[in-house]
Amino acid sequence: QVQLVESGGGLVQPGGSLRLSCAASGFTFTSYAMVWYRQAPGKERELVAVISSGGRETSYEDSVKGRFTISRDNARNTAYLQMNNLRPEDTGIYYCCAKRPSTGSTYWGQGTQVTVSS
Secondary structure (H helix, E strand, C coil), rough: EEEEECCCCEEEEECCCCEEEEECCCCCHCCCEEEEEEEEECCCEEEEEEEEECCCCCCEEECCCCCCEEEECCCCEEEEECCCCCCCHHCEEEEEEEEEECCCEEEEEECCCECCCC
């Protein structure tokens, strides 16, 4: 059974930090790129950050560059999103996603809420 379980969300003040985790099971984690998306209230889901299957390549949405860091631990089948200097506009539900471009296989987590507010 495939599972992606996000954790680490919560309420934080502007300028604060959170670290999201995405624990994967039921598939070959090392064959999949990992992607973090977010969806703000009333807005469409947007891509935040991507990391390649081996962890050597990353990319970020412009507004989070220099503040967020995506990483993965293939030994633990877990992906992370370190979020620093958080802003109110970072508020939303954060989803992790596993993608295997060669086959089109895609798995989604259930999401974790991040709220940035004073």
